Amino acid sequence: MLEARALSLQQPARLEDVSATLRPGEFSVILGPNGAGKSTLLHLLGGAIRPQSGAVWLDGKPLAALSAAQLAQQRALVEQQPARPAGMAVDTLLTIGVSGHNPAARQQAIDYACIHNLLHRDCANLSGGELARVHLARALHQLLSSHRASRYLLLDEPTAALDIGAANLQLASLRQIARQHQLGMVAVLHDVNLAVQHADRVLLLKAGRTVACGTADETLQLPLLQALYDTPLRELHDAAGRRAFIAG
Numbered sequence: 001m002l003e004a005r006a007l008s009l010q011q012p013a014r015l016e017d018v019s020a021t022l023r024p025g026e027f028s029v030i031l032g033p034n035g036a037g038k039s040t041l042l043h044l045l046g047g048a049i050r051p052q053s054g055a056v057w058l059d060g061k062p063l064a065a066l067s068a069a070q071l072a073q074q075r076a077l078v079e080q081q082p083a084r085p086a087g088m089a090v091d092t093l094l095t096i097g098v099s100g101h102n103p104a105a106r107q108q109a110i111d112y113a114c115i116h117n118l119l120h121r122d123c124a125n126l127s128g129g130e131l132a133r134v135h136l137a138r139a140l141h142q143l144l145s146s147h148r149a150s151r152y153l154l155l156d157e158p159t160a161a162l163d164i165g166a167a168n169l170q171l172a173s174l175r176q177i178a179r180q181h182q183l184g185m186v187a188v189l190h191d192v193n194l195a196v197q198h199a200d201r202v203l204l205l206k207a208g209r210t211v212a213c214g215t216a217d218e219t220l221q222l223p224l225l226q227a228l229y230d231t232p233l234r235e236l237h238d239a240a241g242r243r244a245f246i247a248g
């Protein structure tokens with residue numbers, strides 16, 4: 001398990017007493033308004049920054065006690081604005097953070113992210129959506145190459161550059177990968193309805209504090225979401241019982 005235990009931070013962003021647990025095989029979502037601290041929390045979970053109090057624990061050990069090599073085998077982060085190294089072919093980018101040679105894992109990552117036609121392109125010339133898929137493949141390659149049982153994929157707004165259909169397909173595919181490979185996944189999202197459709201667990205974060213944390217059914221509730229975004233919302237239901245939220 002990857003656990004955030006009572007994380008607090010003053011700089012660069014303010015977080016106060018945030019706790020969360022990521023389990024293998026589950027797809028978790030962090031929702032909250034702009035500036036709530038979602039990306040900061042993701043960076044804390046990945047070990048890129050350290051909390052002022054509290055700690056992140058990975059399988060019963062503090063993250064800070066693990067080497068960079070151990071961390072690379074157990075967690076991968078896809079940034080909100082991923083690197084676009086000029087002069088580097090996609091094929092080469094895919095090897096970053098990967099230990100050893102595992103052609104099957106590489107092929108699975110390429111297949112999942114549908115980047116077969118991009119392998120020889122220069123990263124500098126990719127569209128925003130293509131670059132997002134390439135970095136997803138890099139992170140999946142990193143984790144699927146690892147033989148560790150407990151692995152976590154941290155995704156900062158993975159659907160931001162995708163159209164509505166592509167975003168839906170990508171999250172459905174990620175949830176399937178999480179279950180099939182027993183990866184723990186957490187994605188920062190802005191689209192509440194994507195969370196309704198795909199999340200197993202949800203953390204609602206506002207001004208650095210937890211508003212709610214639990215299953216999707218417990219957390220994706222009209223009063224909580226209205227308080228989270230300080231916005232009147234309406235909840236819609238279709239004949240199949242599916243829910244959606246709209247503003248107004």
Ligand SMILES: Nc1ncnc2c1ncn2[C@@H]1O[C@H](COP(=O)(O)OP(=O)(O)OP(=O)(O)O)[C@@H](O)[C@H]1O
Nearest residue numbers: 012013014032033034035036037038039040041188
């Ligand atoms: N490196 C930094 N230097 C200064 N301020 C920062 C830095 N990183 C984050 N912040 C500030 O901390 C707050 C939280 O930022 P963060 O990126 O974690 O929020 P977020 O919830 O991911 O926002 P968004 O939804 O807009 O991406 C913001 O007010 C932001 O301006």
